[in-house]
Amino acid sequence: MTEWAARRFWTDATAEPMEGGGHTVRLDGRAVKTPAKSPLILPSEAMARAVAAEWAAQGELIAPLSMPVTRGANAAIDKVRPQRAEVADMLAEYGDSDLLCYRAETPEELVARQEAAWDPLLDWAADTLGARLEARTGIMHAPQDADSLARLRAAVHRLDAFELAAFHDLVSLTGSLVIGFAAERGQGAPDDLWTASRIDEDWQAQQWGEDEEAANAAEHKRRAFHDAVAFLSLARAE
Structure with missing residues (x-):
C-alpha cells in the first residue's frame, strides 16, 4: 500500500508584506496557514521568500521533508510560541x-x-x-x-x-x-x-x-x- 500524500493545488506562490508588520506567503492569492490553522506571519521578507520558494518547488505531490523553512515556521508558531x-x-x-x-x-x-x-x-x-x-x-x-x-x-x-x-x-x-x-x-x-x-x-x-x-x-x-x-x-x- 502506498502512503497518501497531499497533492499540489496551486500555481503561484508569492511572498507578501502584511499590514501591521510581518510577511506571509500566498498560494494563488490565498494566505498560507499553519497546520493548527494559525496565520503564517513571518518575521522577515527573506524568510517569506524562502517559504514561498519551497512551495513553488513542490511537484505534483507535496513533500514536507523538502520544506525545512516552512516546517520551522510552523513549529515556531504552533508549538513554541504557545x-x-x-x-x-x-x-x-x-x-x-x-x-x-x-x-x-x-x-x-x-x-x-x-x-x-x-x-x-x-x-x-x-x-x-x-x-x-x-x-x-x-x-x-x-x-x-x-x-x-x-x-x-x-x-x-x-x-x-x-x-x-x-x-x-x-x-x-x-x-x-x-x-x-x-x-x-x-x-x-x-x-x-x-x-x-x-x-x-x-x-x-x-x-x-x-x-x-x-x-x-x-x-x-x-x-x-x-x-x-x-x-x-x-x-x-x-
Whole structure:
C-alpha cells in the first residue's frame, strides 16, 4: 500500500508584506496557514521568500521533508510560541549536563581530541556568556555552578519564538547548550561545530568501523543542524 500524500493545488506562490508588520506567503492569492490553522506571519521578507520558494518547488505531490523553512515556521508558531517559557526552560536544562563537560579518561588520543575541540568552546562561553561550565571525567552527573546556569537560562529566555525554534534543534541535535549558543552567535563554522559534537561517535566509528544505518542517521541530523542555522539567519534578516 502506498502512503497518501497531499497533492499540489496551486500555481503561484508569492511572498507578501502584511499590514501591521510581518510577511506571509500566498498560494494563488490565498494566505498560507499553519497546520493548527494559525496565520503564517513571518518575521522577515527573506524568510517569506524562502517559504514561498519551497512551495513553488513542490511537484505534483507535496513533500514536507523538502520544506525545512516552512516546517520551522510552523513549529515556531504552533508549538513554541504557545509555550515559549516551557521550551526555553527545557533547553536551558542542557547546561547542567552539557556534552562538552563529560570527558573520557582514556585513551589519550580521544582525551586530546575532546580537549582540543571542547575546551575553547567552554572558554568562549565563560568569556561571552559569563557562564563557566566545568569539565569532568566519566559519565556520572555532577551539578554545574548555579550562577553560570542562571546566566545561560536568562540568555535562552531572551530568544523569541522563531529564534527558539531554531535553537531547539541546535541544542537537541548536539546535546550541548554551549554549541547551540556558539551556532546561534556565529562562533565558528556550522560544519566545525557539528564535527565537535560528534567526536565520541566519530572515534567509535574509527575504532570499530562505520555502521551504515548510524551513518545515515548522523547525516540526517547534520542536515537538520544546518537547516536550523539557516532558519535562524532568515528569522533575523532585515
